[in-house]
Amino acid sequence: MQKLSDSDLTRTGLPLAAQTGRVLLIACGALAREILDLRKANGWTHLDLTCLPANYHLYPEKITQGVREAVTKHRAAYDQIFVVYADCGTGGLLQAACRELAVEMIAGPHCYSFFEGNARFAEHSDSEITAFYLTDFLVRQFDAFVVKPMGLDRHPQLRDMYFGNYEKLVYQAQTDDPALTQKAQDCAAFLGLAFERRLTGYGDLATALADLKP
Structure with a gap:
């Protein structure tokens, strides 16, 4: 799993330790720039971000397990975890995993869909x-x-x-x-x-x- 380094966290203003009320976004690395831009523009300082490698876009079979591992690793530190992946070629497996893990995910078949609406x-x-x-x-x-x-x-x-x-x-x-x-x-x-x-x-x-x- 690709996670922002401590230096990246400091540079982007993300906290180094989770606090009560914070939300962790587990996202595709291809969305990191957009998420950070939205966070900054809207003052969403309660949102933290960790990303799976952007090249999972090419290997969707890796996404579900990557999300599972990230949720397991970070669950205890956050009040809420939100998965910023659409189905992205997982054939419903990611949605089933999120349901099992009791975390929400963004709706849609892929990012092309949710970017357009x-x-x-x-x-x-x-x-x-x-x-x-x-x-x-x-x-x-x-x-x-x-x-x-x-x-x-x-x-x-x-x-x-x-x-x-x-x-x-x-x-x-x-x-x-x-x-x-x-x-x-x-x-x-x-x-x-x-x-x-x-x-x-x-x-x-x-x-x-x-x-x-x-």
Whole structure:
């Protein structure tokens, strides 16, 4: 499990020891930046954060056990634990584990859904089967999480095999950053896909965290 170091905790203002009334967020490392930004912007000082490795995005079979271990490790120190993972490819196993462990988790099939808002995403999900989604994190880490794991840096001819049935790349922008937008456009061009940008903000992630009272 990847946990923020003491120096990271000090730098971001997170406490080094749990206190009564505190809430621990067990999150995907791909959401750390967004969670810390929301925490700072809203003064949610009662929220602490620990993250599982972001590359579990590529290995969803590791998520459930990682969450189990994190809950077991930290349960005694916190009044509440909240899991900031959607189903994320676990096939319902994470939800079952959270129910067994008596902890809550964010709703939705994946982060693309809750960033856009689960209700809104569900309205058009059937018509976007041929859409490939990127978030701010995945745009920044496009090489590490898309290009290299798929071998496209070594075997560019695989691109059409992997993405030949996709029609567009949808960039769900959490922030209004022209540099990230340009990089997302470059990602779409690299994959040979049409480009669409949606400024989603933090969607249901912000709502879920706001509901976690001290």
